[in-house]
Amino acid sequence: MIQAAAIEDADQVMPLLYAAIGSxxxxxxxxxxxxxxxxxxxxxxxxxGNRISYTNVLVDKRDGVVAGMLICYPGDEAAALDRPFIERIRREAGRSGHTLDQETKPGDYYLDSLAVHEAYQGQGIAKSLMRAYEARALDRGYGRLALIVEENNAGAHALYEKMGYSPEETLEVxxxxxxxxxxxxxxxxxx
Structure with missing residues (x-):
């Protein structure tokens, strides 16, 4: 069942998030x-108030287990959602010049991360999460959806193309x- 994530889902969402975003x-x-x-x-x-906050996460739960998760937010808010990460790094690591690569553009509703637990793959969870993301974008008045995918991730490319997404540009993150x-x-x- 697709639903908004809760704070208590953190320990189940983190491994999925890491699998999705890697470096x-x-x-x-x-x-x-x-x-x-x-x-x-x-x-x-x-x-x-940050990009990976539970407030930006949708989950698919099966018998209390997070089977899949998706993080999404308005592209217009990306800089503000990244600011807490940059401020923490500056404060705790003393790196005053640290920046984060810009992944999204203003006007887009951005799919930041998507992952399905290995035990639940092949059950249509990724597609269901994407449909929920698209519905959320429409509900919030966004006309354009965007995401990024590693160039060598053929499986994700195929899924996104099947869902109606078209390549726009290449970037480094x-x-x-x-x-x-x-x-x-x-x-x-x-x-």
Whole structure:
């Protein structure tokens, strides 16, 4: 069942988030240590006002287990949602010049991260989460949907194309190349 995430889902969402964003987790946390990065991101998840806050997360729960998760938010708010990460890195690591690569554009409703637990893959959960994301975008008045996907992730490319997303441009985020894909909200999704 697709629903808004709760603070209590943090320990189940974090491994899925890490699987979805990989090296971006280190950029957000300001550390190259996986355990420390996950601890920092877990703390951010529990607080509103940042990109990975539970307030931006949709989950698919099956018998109390988070089978899949999706993070989404308005592109117009991306800089403000990234500010807490940058301020933490400046404050705690003393890195005054730290920035985060811009993944989204103003006017877009942005799909930041999507992951399905290994035990639940192949059950249509990713498509259901994407449909919920698209409905949320329409409800909030957004006409354009956007996401990025690593260039070499053929499975994700196929899913997004099947859902009606088209490649727009290539960009680099956290040292990796991504393809930005877009779709007009309200366009019919694939099966």
């Amino acid at each position: 971006i987790a280190f950029s957000l946390a300001g550390t190259g240590d996986e355990g420390e990065a996950l601890r920092i991101l877990n703390d951010f998840y529990r607080r509103p 956290s040292g990796h190349r991504y393809r930005r894909m877009v779709k007009q909200a309200g366009q019919t999704s694939g099966r």
